[in-house]
Amino acid sequence: MEKKINLIITPQEYNQANHNELWNEISEKSDGITIILNIGADFFISLARGKFFRVKEAINGPKILKNNLILLRPFYILRPEISNNMVNRFNAKLLKQSLKKIVENIEEYQINVLYYDGIWPTFLDELKLNTKYYYYIMDEVRNDAHNNKTNLKRTRHDKIACEKSDYIYLMSTKLIDKRREYLHKLKVIGNGASQKEYDLNVKKLNNSVGIIGNIRNWVDCDLLTRLIEKRQDIHFGFVGNIESDMQEYMDGILTTYKNVKYYGKVSKGEVHNWYKKFDVILVPYKQNEFMKATRPIKIVESIFASTPAVSIPITGYEECSFIRFAKTVKEFSSEIDYLINNKINIESREYQDFIKLNSWSYKAEEILNEFK
Template sequence: MPTIIYPPSIPWNWMFQRPQQLLGRFSASGQTVLYEDLGNFSTSKNNLLSPSFLICQGSSAMSVPHPRPRILWLTVPSHINLIENYDPDLVIYDAVDEPKDEFASWAPYYPSILERADLIFCSSNSIYEYFLNRHPHVYLIPNGVDYVHFSPAPTHRPIDLPSGKPIVGYSGAIAPWVDWDLLKLVIQENPEINFVFLGALFQLNKFPLKLKNVYYLGLKSYQQLPAYLHHFDVGLIPFRQTEMTKGCNPIKLYEYYAAGIRVLGTPLPELLTIPKINLESSPHLFSLRLKHLVKEVDSNKAERMAYAQANDWSERVGRMLQYILERANTNQK
C-alpha cells in the first residue's frame, strides 16, 4: 500500500478541514499516512493516531521507515518547491481555494504545479474549470462530511451557549471573506435572535462585531462541534461574493445538513444547486428570510440529512483512491 506524506500546512488540532478528513480516511482504508504537523515544537516526537497514521511534530516524515510508492500530498501551492526533499513517486495537488484575494500569493506557483503535479484534485467547479484544459489528470472532488460524527443528537447542551432566544449560528474561520457588513445589519434587525459564532480568527486581529445579541465562543474542538451545531436553529454561510469565494465549496454546508439544521447563505456559485438551501444577497432580504426561517415549521430536515449522508468523506476518498492507484500504476510502468 502507498505512503502519503503531508508537509507542514495546517496544525492537526486546529480547525478540522479537508486535509485532516481525507488523510484520516486514507489511513482507515489501509494507506500509511505521515502528517507533518505545523507548529513550533520544543522537542521532536511522533504521535501514533492509529497503526497507519503518524503525526510528526518537529520531525521529518522522511526519518520514519515507510513503504513505497511514496505520495506527496500538497494543499499549499508553494510546497511544490519541496518535492526534492521527499523524492516522491507521485505528487498530488489538492486545490481547495482560488489563488485570488486573500490567497493571491498562491498564483505565482501555479505554473510549477501544472508542470510537476502528477494528479490534481479540485474542490469546486471554478477551480476544476481552470485546471481542466491545462493538465491531463484533473478531477472534481467536492468537500464532504463525516456524517456519523455530526448526525447523532447530542447528549448535552454546551454550557456557554446563550439561552432564552432562538440561536442562529456560524461555524468556521472568522475571516475577511465573511460579509461582516451584511451580518451587522441582519443582527441589528433581529434583536429577538441570539447569534453565535464558532471558529478561529484568520487574517483578523479581533472578532469584528460588538452587539448585545452576538456571542463569539472561539474555536471549538472537532469533538465538541456537533453538540453546538445541533442547537442552532439556522446555520449561516454569509460569505462575500468575490473572485476567491466563487471557488468555495463550504464544508460547513455539509456539516450543518448532517446535523439537520436549516441553512441561510449568500448565493455563492457552489451553493446554487444545493437542495433545500436558502440564499439571499441583499442584507434586507437576508434578514427577512432569517426571520421567516426561525418562525416556520421545518419540514425538510430528513432531505437535508440524506443529502449530507450521500456526500460523506468516505465517498470522496473512494473515488480519489481509484484515480491515485491508476496513476501510480501508470508511473511504475
C-alpha cells in the same frame, strides 16, 4: 504488488485541521502505510512564535495513531514555505532522514503525496524518491480572499503545482476557470463531514442563527451589521476564534446590539454540538470571485447536524431546501425565516443523498480512485 506509501502534508495543525477525518478515512481504505506530515518545526519560526511544542514533538519522533497511520512532525532548518532552494536542499535531506526512520527502505516504495500548498512538489523533488503528486486546491489561491486581488507568488506556485501534479482535486467548480488546460486531471471533491454522537443535553437557542468558525475579514461586516439591526427578533451567536483585525468590529456589535452574543472558542471535537444549538447557520461572506469558489466546511458540517444554512452564492454547493443563497440584507432575512419555518426532513431522499455523497468516507474513495 508494488509497495506504496500515502504521504499527506497538512495545511493546518493535525488536531485542528478541517480534513483530519478525511486523512483517517484514506488510511482506513488504503493498503500500506499512511504518513501524515504535520506542520514542521524549525530553528526560527517555531521559536519566534513560541511554538515550542512543535520542536518537542519533532524531537520525540513519529507517533503511531493507528496500525497503518503515523503522524510525523518534521524538523527543518527553516520552514520550506519560506525557504530558498539552497536551504530546501538541506530541508529535504532532513525530511528524508525522518521518513527513513519510519520506513528504512523507503526508496523501494511508490509515494503518493496529497498536498495543499503549491510549494511542495518542487521541494519534494529534492527527496529523489519515486513520488507522485496529488494537489488539493482548497480555494482560489491565486487571489487574496478579502479583496480578490491577484497574489503573484501563490499564482506562480499554483501553476507549477498544477503542471507537476499527476492529479488535481478541487473544492468547487469555480476553481476550474483558471485551470482549463488541466481538465484531463481535474476532479471536484469538496469538503465533507462525518456523522457525530451529539450531546443529548444540547438545548436549542430559539429564533437563532449561528456564525461559526474563524471570524476573519472574509465577513461582509456592513451586510451583517445591517442584518443584525433589521432582525432584532433574531438571536445572533458567534462561535470561534476572532482574528485580530476583526476584534474591533466584534466589540462594536457586542456593545451596540442586545441580540448578539459571543460564545468563545470551541475545540474541533465540540463544534458539532454548537451546530445543533442554532436554528440556522449563517455564512455572510464578502461577495467576490474568490468567495464564489469556496465551499465552507461549516455548511456541510451544519447539514450533517441537521441544521440548515444560508450563504452568499457559492459554487461549492448547490442551492436546495436546506442550503439557501442570499445576496442582500432583505434576502438573508427572508431565507432565515424560510429555514426557521421549514426544518430539514432528515428522512427525505434529498437529505439522505446529500449525506451519502458528502461523507468523508465517500470523499476518501473518490481521492483514492485516482491514486495510481
